[in-house]
Amino acid sequence: MKLKSIFILFFLISGSLLSGQVTTEPALPVVSREVKILYDATQGTAGLKDYTGDVYAHTGVITDQSTSGSDWKYAPDWGDNSAKYKMTRIEDNLYELMISPDILGYYGVAEGEKVIKMAFVFRSGAYKPGTTQYLEGKATGGTDIFVDVYEADLAVGITYPSDNAVIPKNTQVSLSAASTVSSQLSIFLEGSLLKQAEGTVISVDYTFSEGGMYSMVAVAESEGKTATDTVLFMVKDDVIVETKPATYRKGINYLSETSAALVLWAPHKEFVFVLGDFNDWKVSNEFQMKKDGDYFWLEIDGLTPGQPYVFQYYIDSKIYLADPYAEQTSDPLDIWIPTSSYPELIPYPEGKARGIASVLETGQTPYAWEVEDFTPPPVDQLVIYEVLVRDFTVSRTYRAVTEKLDYLKELNVNVIELMPVNEFEGNESWGYNPSFYFAPDKYYGPRNDLKKLIDEAHKRGMAVVIDMVLNHSMGQSSLARMYLDESTWSPSSENPWYNTTHNFQNSQAQWGYDFNHESPHTRALVDSINSFWMNEYKVDGFRFDFTKGFSNTPYGSSDPWGSAYDAARIANLKRMADEVWKRNEDAIVIFEHLSDNTEEKELAEYGILLWGKMSDExxxxxxxxxxxxxxxxxxxxxxxxxxxxxxxxxxxxxxxxxxxxxxxxxxxxxxxxxxxxxxxx
Incomplete structure (x- = not known):
């Protein structure tokens, strides 16, 4: 795909398309007036669909004092069941909330502070049984719900479609707009007048027969004043079916200094667009991915060598997703990473990306390894030092750990075990809450700093193994989010990699979403992850976390930690170890297993090292x-x-x-x- 320069004039005033999940009366809420909020629990994540208990709005506002589009102001504490936040059930799955006497008064907004949006998450009044979590109703994709707020002066907003919406061809839709005061309203499409009407609302039915980018303008005229609103939206062409080149692998494929190919494996999905810095985050048929069976792929050229680009996949007009195989992510929390830790980190595209995004960069300078081949010490002579990068030094960086290698050498350490360094949720964590498996966590510094740490350790005769958490991942993982049952916040039955529920009855043995290690897709993913870290970062092996979870065997109250001999689990673990050794016969493979001795003995005599807890003694x-x-x-x-x-x-x-x-x-x-x-x- 050849990049084009797109010059677009757009206005900051825009209506919020919520697919009927939240509507307001009046259609355009005015900051100084009362407004009725209507919530349809069957829409968005549908987390409160058919719920019969009390429902509350957790609500606040985005103002001109907010630091970002997600910085709520004047919101109550989470779980506040005060009467002012209680929704009134009008009928099954339909609720209303009166914002009264007006928006400013309801939220208690300070004088002179400008309200831009109202923000909502709807929740149950009581915890889900057996948990300390509420049922939640959010926008599609699990994001907060926002409703634009207007000043008392004349304003107009397009209520359908939203900016960057995707509309199918040959399907009748209702183009609509509303104004804050009664006025003469007009709807223009591509500069041509479609309809005029008097009042506060206007709509016109229209069927698009041709794909492409369209511009819709709404105009309100009253007492010599004029207000306008503009949206750009895409009428989707049919998906091009074309065989992808055999050499293209899942994730980002760098083709040249100025081009790359993106490949997403997404069974059961219908269409995928790519949004990013290279197309101003605009949906475009030029950036609709081609389809090859369960694969979607797209070639992008015209890229600048050495310039990072943030991008996401937009799947079926529902899900915004980072590439699960990306080697760098862009996260709203990146703003809290010190520049001393990660200089020149590309800023998160606030207001453009939704949730975590991925980064591509052509023309990167490869790291120059000083030690190309390293043989770790014999397994019966290992002196292992576990390192949490965050707490090992004041600087909390890969560079700072590198500077302490001589200290570790003086302690006769010959193996450094790094607690998880692939991307995990949040910035400060032990790392056992993984989200992205191919991207080093940025809080510790650039990826080449991690390579330097490993290289310098090898120069001193020290092996490096990394903690790898493959029992589970957390909800930010693209692998989970791509197939999430948003009504239960658990993996759907279509998810190729995860079990829909945990196989452990013991809640203390349940973390995040449980990988299905019987699935061939999970096995392929596991092997790709391990292979990547051995090849790209030259790690000398792994300490695999909670390997007792590598099974679908149900464990009830009689064996709450799954310690009994499990032949299926042993087979899964031996298979994984074999694949590691196939790539490096000297690789160190350590399990945190802690099962009955019969199972540990079998694994040990297969060549695997087993953690043996002796801390009390x-x-x-x-x-x-x-x-x-x-x-x-x-x-x-x-x-x-x-x-x-x-x-x-x-x-x-x-x-x-x-x-x-x-x-x-x-x-x-x-x-x-x-x-x-x-x-x-």
Whole structure:
């Protein structure tokens, strides 16, 4: 696709298309007047559809004092069941809320502050059974609901279609607009007058026979004053069916210094547009992806080498999605990443992207590895140091960890285990809430800083393994969001990668959305992730988190942590390990498994290293108490191979020195509760 320069004149006043989810009376709410909010619970995420309990509006406003389009002002605490927020049920699934005496008074807006939008999330008055979460009604895609607010002067807003809407060909639609005061209203399409009427509302039925970009203008005239509103929308051409080149892989494919191909695997989806910096985030038939079976693909050229572009997929006019295979994301929370950690980070396109987006960049300079090939230490000689980049240094960056490598070398560490470094939800986290598997988390710095850290570790003879969380991912993952049952906020039955429900009855063993490790699509994804990190970042292996979850076997109250021998789980884990070793026969494979010994013994003797929790025993010994440390030896567990990773501390069992200082023993002048002694021990 050849990029074109698009010169578009548009007005900032625009109506909000909510697909009937929220309507108002009057159609254009005026800041100084009363307004009725009507909420259809069957629309949007439909999280409150057929709910029979009390429903409340969590509502606030976006003002000229908001720092962003999502910075609510004058909102109550979440869960406030005050009478002013209670919705009145008009009929099944239809509710109303009076904003009275006017918008300013209802919200308590400060004098002189300008209201731009009202913001809503509708919720149940009580928690969902067995949880501390409410049922929620949001806009399609799980976003907040916004309603434009107008001043008392003459204003006009187009109520259908919305800006950047996608309309099918050969289907009758009603083009409509409304004004704040009675006036002469006109609707123009591509400069031609379609209809004029007197009053506060106007509509005209129209059928589009040709695809393309259209401009609609609404004009209101009253007492010598004129107001206008303009939207640009797309009438969708038929999807082009064309075989994608065999060399194109899922995700971003760089073709040249100025071109790239995007490939999205999306079964059950009908059409996909690409929106981004390269087309001013406008829906265009030129950027509608071609279809090849379950694949959608598009070639883009005219790109500037070395310039990052933020983009999203827009799927079936419902979902805005980052590429799940992207190596860099753009997130609204990026604003909180210090420039000292990540210089020249491309800004998030506020007001254009919806949710997390992805980044592509042609003409990147490849990292120059100083150590091309590295062989990790033998598995029976590993001294492993677990590192949380966020807390290991004050700077909280990959660069800062690199500067401390000599310190770790002095401790005789020969393996650095990085707690999860792929993108996780939020900026500050342990990282066991993953969202994107191919993108290093930006809070720690640029991706080449991570490569430098690994390269420098290899120069010192230290291997690097990374924590990889493949039991589950969180809701921001594009893999989850692409097929989400928004009425239950769980994966739909069409999702190729996830189970619709957790196989653990124990709620403490349920995190995020549960991967279906029996699915061939999940297995292919897992192998792609592991292969990517070994090839692109030269990691020497993985510590896989909660591997007891790599099964669909139901676990009830009799085995709440799934510790019993599970042949299906063993087969899944051996298969994954084989694929890792197929790519690097020396790769270190560690499981946080903690199952019954029969299963651990089988996995250990297959070549896998198993975490062995010994924190309590080592803690007692450090305090000066008697402790049995024999289970640190593999022979104590009847294993025939030294594949036990006995650990004194981990992210779950930490703060040993603190415990010594609190309750350590003493013998005369020798007191373990003194800091130098505790550190020495």
């Amino acid at each position: 080592f803690g007692e010994a450090a305090k000066g108490n008697t402790a049995d440390l024999r289970r640190t030896l593999h022979t104590s567990r009847n294993w025939n191979v030294p594949h036990l990773v006995g650990y004194m501390e981990s992210h779950d069992e930490e703060r040993m020195v603190y415990k010594i200082l609190q309750s350590g023993g003493s013998d005369g002048a020798y007191n373990t509760r003194q800091l130098p002694v505790a550190l020495d021990r």
